[in-house]
Amino acid sequence: MRNCMMFLFYFAASQMLVYYFIPSTTASLSLSSQTDKLALLALKEKLTNGVPDSLPSWNESLHFCVWQGITCGRRHMRVSSLHLENQTLGGTLGPSLGNLTFLRLLRLRNVNLHGEVPKQVGCLKRLQVVDLSNNNLKGEVPTELKNCTKLQSINLLHNQLNGNVPTWLESMMHLTELLLGINNLVGTVPSSLGNISSLQRLILGRNQLEGTIPYTLGRLQNLIDLTLSSNHLSGEIPHSLYNLSNIQYLVLAGNQLFGRLPSNMNLVFPSLKEFLVGGNNLSGTFPSSISNLTELDAFDISYNNFNGNIPLTLGRLNKLQRFHIGDNNFGSGKTNDLYFMSSLTNCTQLQKLIMDFNRFGGLLPNFIGNFSTNLTLLSMIYNQIYGEIPGTIGQLTGLSFLDIGYNFLEGPIPNSIGKLKNLVRLVLQNNKFSSYIPTSIGNLTILSELYLVENNLEGSIPVTIKYCRQLQILTISDNKLSGDVPNQTFGYLEGLINLDLSNNFLTGFLPSEFGNMKHLSILNLYSNRFSGEIPKELVSCLTLTELLLEENFFHGDIPSFLGSLRNLNLLDLSNNNLSGTIPHELENLKLLNTLNLSFNDLYGEVPKEGVFSNVTAISLIGNKNLCGGIPQLKLPPCFKVPTKKHKRSLKKKLVLIIVLGGVLISFIASITVHFLMRKSKKLPSSPSLRNEKLRVTYGELYEATDGFSSANLVGTGSFGSVYKGSLLNFERPIVVKVLNLETRGATKSFIAECNALGKMKHRNLVKILTCCSSVDYNGEDFKAIVFEFMSNGSLEKLLHDNEGSGNFNLNLTQRLDIALDVAHALDYLHNDTEQVVVHCDIKPSNVLLDDEIVAHLGDFGLARLIHGATEHSSKDQVNSSTIKGTIGYVPPEYGAGGPVSPEGDIYSYGILLLEMLTGKRPTDNMFYENLTLHKFCKMRIPEEILEVVDSRCLIPLVEDQTRVVENNIKECLVMFAKIGVACSEEFPTQRMLTKDVIIKLLEIKQKLLS
Structure with missing residues (x-):
């Protein structure tokens, strides 16, 4: 003063x-x-x-x-x-x-x-x-x-x-409103705030507050609005808050609160209008007493651990506008799970109904069309709903967002979908829809996002889609679409940002009208049957960041205009019939960090600047006549272009060389066939496989595996078969992974694995000895990868197939060592390589064990390279829609189309740890509906840990009483389980770092052997 x-x-x-x-x-x-x-x-x-x-x-x-x-x-x-x-x-x-x-x-x-x-x-x-x-x-x-x-x-x-919430506020005895939300305040919520008896509104949401909710807040009898959302608060919701009988707005979402809700919600909060507690760790059953809260207009308990069924009495909530119960464990996968929706049709003010990421089963009911036209958002993704979409869906004319992807829906997409003229987003992906895309889709004239990925849709792309002129995202990949892309269609979609038609059977030339899509950022057309030249009109798509045209039949030169697409950071033209030289204009693309031109018919000098200066950013294999480039490519030097006066004599010499060369090649070929037919033991010896310049021929691999005999078959995978064999002058057995080139994506897998493993050296990575790209005796393309043989097979067999893996059990110490080996491999891939390598398929069958049971991570067929060891910008990320992975191990963000990241590998690694601990695959029949291996283990920590552990890993330890005591074992098991659970959390930011995993595993090992 x-x-x-x-x-x-x-x-x-x-x-x-x-x-x-x-x-x-x-x-x-x-x-x-x-x-x-x-x-x-x-x-x-x-x-x-x-x-x-x-x-x-x-x-x-x-x-x-x-x-x-x-x-x-x-x-x-x-x-x-x-x-x-x-x-x-x-x-x-x-x-x-x-x-x-x-x-x-x-x-x-x-x-x-x-x-x-x-x-x-x-x-x-x-x-x-x-x-x-x-x-x-x-x-x-x-x-x-x-x-x-x-x-x-x-x-x-x-x-x-910034700073703390002031404690001196308790002296403000006339204060009715204290609104400090959406700032950077830290510290705790002062308990002294409970002394401001006049307070009616207390809003501290969206800060950095931590600690527990003070019990003293229960004294604020005049409080009508308590908002503490989006902080770092923990502990239980204090029971004193249930004394706040005048509360109308209780917003505690986005914290780490746990516990259960009171069963008598209507009595403790009789005036409640908004109850928002999503994004916590609350549990228990659905509080059915809310059916009596007649003033309730917003109810959100999403992202918690609630379970059970939803009551059939919610129709009493005639003022309800928002009902969000997503990301819980509601439902049982049975036919009556969705009956509660019938009562919600009486809630005539309902605008948003969100029930995704649960385990609701049953048919999508016909009465879904009885919802009020006030309904603008209906989200049911990631459930177990089956059957067909009823035609009554067309009655929900107020819908702006319809998300029912990631279920088991089948049959045709109903024509009545075209009646939803207010739709902005339609998500039907990852179901089993068949038949044609309905032409009525063209009635959705304000549609912005359309997701039809991974269904069984057939026929051609409907011409009527041209009327959806507000489209920004159109993804129809991984279906069975065929025919040509219709002309006069995409030219109208000038606002498209993401167009994905990949993995279909589309044919014909690319329409020149693609050049009208001037805002296009991502164009994915790979794995189709497109032909012709790359249209020059694409030069107008100056905002392109990803252009993926691989695995088609494009021919002609690589157009030089691609060098003017200055925003490109990913360009893949591999596995086409492109010819000519590599245009030097591509050197000008400063943002280009991944370029794949492999398996075409390119020739001539490889540029050296820009992306061509980074050997890990480019792939040129399968082009036999390239020369020059940076030394790391190990290409032959280019001959200088002859002067004019030498051209005539050079031409004569060239004709002579060709004639003599043809004779020589014919002679060598006849000799080679003679030796191969005799299978002579006096074949010229192969150089040592330790020589990095080794090249192994098809014939040598044929001999090494006894003609790829079934007796030498040791396994099959997504893209081919694996054979055991032995090469002359190489002392150890080998395995040969032979790609089945008729499988879609096999060639791409071969390239990815050769690129990923070619230059990496680590004790816990499978050592690639060489790659072979040749033709077989029938003149067909042949591609194979040669590895060192691992005598103890895969972790998959040791865990689940004792008869085929030497009849011995892995004890806890051995499983711990394997977990450490894989963690070290991931730490190397994510943090110690020039480019971050994301494996994308961590699972037991890809973990191989040598004589000493040292684990080696293998199968890099789905691996992706991204820049930056610690930070991954949007331009470095690879969209996970191109990644398949393996069911049960694929992180949830990949399924939602999120970017590939090291955190995705950590999720798969976490599932692998839990599988090692329990002996249960994540796809085991016991994991049905919404019960996952992750949740199964999380619920049993720590008290019931011995009930879920694979008993085979305990027997040797319990018998060895001189080194380990039973209490130590249990504590170590709990620690091991917690690591697996922490690594496989749903959100990437919540998962452990590899270095922290290694530290924790070493702590367990020290404790186990102490």
């Missing part, structure tokens, strides 16, 4: 001097009024940063009491209210604010203020309301505000304030 008195004294003295020299029109004002005017003018200078056109009414020609946003008291003509909002003043609050001593209301909302709240605000002892919300203010909540003892409302929402 002393500071305020000194400030006022000096300001008043300066204004007294001004008072004697001001014009007569101003002199008529009292000295105190003149003080307010000058304070406002000084304040204007700060508020507007001196911009003259701002606040034009604040000038000398008008009395300050009629200035914009100013209200004066009738008695003293002093400023009582300063109210400005929704302007771009862009300045600061100056200290002259403290001179407006009659101010009762200060509201400067959404005027782009920055800086700090001046300390002089504490001089405003009459202040009742301070509202500085929706600005960019920094610093702490000023302590000087405690001098404003008449304050009733403090609203500092949506700024950048």
Whole structure:
């Protein structure tokens, strides 16, 4: 207060001097009024940063009491209210604010203020309301505000304030509103807030607060709004909160709270309008008593661990607008799971119904069409709903978002879908829909996103889709579409950003009208049967970042105009019939970080600049006539172009060389066939496989495996078969992975694995000895990869097939060592390579064990390379829609189309750990509906850990009483399980880092052997 008195004294003295020299029109004002005017003018200078056109009414020609946003008291003509909002003043609050001593209301909302709240605000002892919300203010909540003892409302929402929630607020005995949400406040929620008995609204959401919710908040009997969402609060919801009988808005979402909800919700919160507790760790059954909360308009318990069935009495909630129960364990996969929806059709105000990521089963009911036309969002993705979509779906004409992907729906997409003319997003992907895409889809003229990925849709792309001119995302990949892309279709879709038609049977030329899609960022057309040349009109698609045309029949030259697509960071033209030279214009693409031109008919000099300077960023294999490039490519040098006077003689020499070469090749071929037919043991010896320049022929591999005999077959995979064999002059057995090139994606897998393993060396990675790309004796293409043989087979066989793996059990120590080996391999791939390598298929069958049961991670057929060891920008990420992986091990974000990342490998690794612990595959029959291996283990930690552990890993340890005691074993098992659970959390940011995994596993090993 002393500071305020000194400030006022000096300001008043300066204004007294001004008072004697001001014009007569101003002199008529009292000295105190003149003080307010000058304070406002000084304040204007700060508020507007001196911009003259701002606040034009604040000038000398008008009395300050009629200035914009100013209200004066009738008695003293002093400023009582300063109210400005929704302007771009862009300045600061100056200290002259403290001179407006009659101010009762200060509201400067959404005027782009920055800086700090001046300390002089504490001089405003009459202040009742301070509202500085929706600005960019920094610093702490000023302590000087405690001098404003008449304050009733403090609203500092949506700024950048830091520091703690002040404890001195308990002295504000008239305070009814304390709104500090959406800032950067830290620390805990002060228990002293429970002493502000007048408080009606307490909003601290979206800060960085931690600790528990204070029990003392239960004293605030007048509280109608308690919002603590999106912090880091933990512990149980204190039971004292159930005494707040006047509460209308209870918002605790986005924390780490646990426990159960009261069964008598209607009694403890009779006036409840919004109950939002999603994104916590709450559990128990659905609180059926909410059916009696007749004022309820928003109910959200998503992202928790609730289970059981939903009551059939929800139809009483006639004011309900939002009902969100997604990401729980509701339903049982049975036919009656969706019956509760019938009662919800009585909720005529319902706008959003979200029930995704549960285990609801049964048929999609016909009465779904009985929902009110107020319904704008219906989301049921990731459940177990089957059968056909009823035609009554067309009655929901108010729908903007319909998400029913990732179920088991089948049959045709009903024509009635075309009646949903307000649809903005339609998600039907990952079901079993068949037949044609209905032509009525063209009626959805404001549709922005259409997802039809991974179904069994047939026929051609409907021409009517051209009427969906607002489309930004269109993904129809992984279906059975055929025929040509219709002309005069995509030329109308000028707003498309993502077009994915990959993995179908589409044919013909690419229409030139593709060039009309000037906002296109991603164009995925790979694995089809497109032919012709790459249309030059694509030069207009200047925003392209990904262009994937591999595994088609495109021919002609690689067009030089691709060098003008300056935003490209991924270009794949592999496995086509492209010819000619590589255009040097591609060197100009500064953002290009992945270029695949392999398996075409390219020839000539390879450029050296740009992406061509990074050997790990490019793939050129399968082009036999390339030369030059950077030394790491190990290509032959290019011959210089002959001068004009030498061309004629060179041509004669060339003809002679060709003739003689043809004769020589014929001779060598006849000799080779002679030896192969004889299977002579005196074949020329192969060089040592330790020589990195080794090349193994088809004939040598044929001999090594006895003609790829079934007796030497050791396994089959997604893309081929694996044979055991032995090569001359190589002392150890080998395995040969022979690709089945008729399988879609096999060639791409071969390239990925050769690229990924070719230059990596680590004790826990399978060592690739060589790759072979040749032709077999029938003249067919042949591709194979040669590895060192692992005598103990795969972890899969040791865990699940004892008879085929040497009849011995893995004890806990051995399983722990294997887990460490795989963790070290992942740490190397994610953190110690020039480019981050994401394996994309971590599972027991890809973990191979040598003589000493040292684990080696193999099968990099799905691996992806991304830049940056610690941060992965959007331009580096690879969309996971191109990744298959293995069911049970694929992280949930890949299924939702999220980017490939090291965190995805960690998820798969976590599932692998839990499989090692329990001996149960993630696809075991016991895991049905929404019960997963992850949840199964998480529920049994720590008390029931011995009930879920594979007994085979315990017997050797329990018998060895000299080294291990039973209590130690249990503790180690719990620690092991916790690592597996932590690695396989649903959200990538919640998963452990590889280095932390290694540290924890080493701790277990030390404890186990102590």
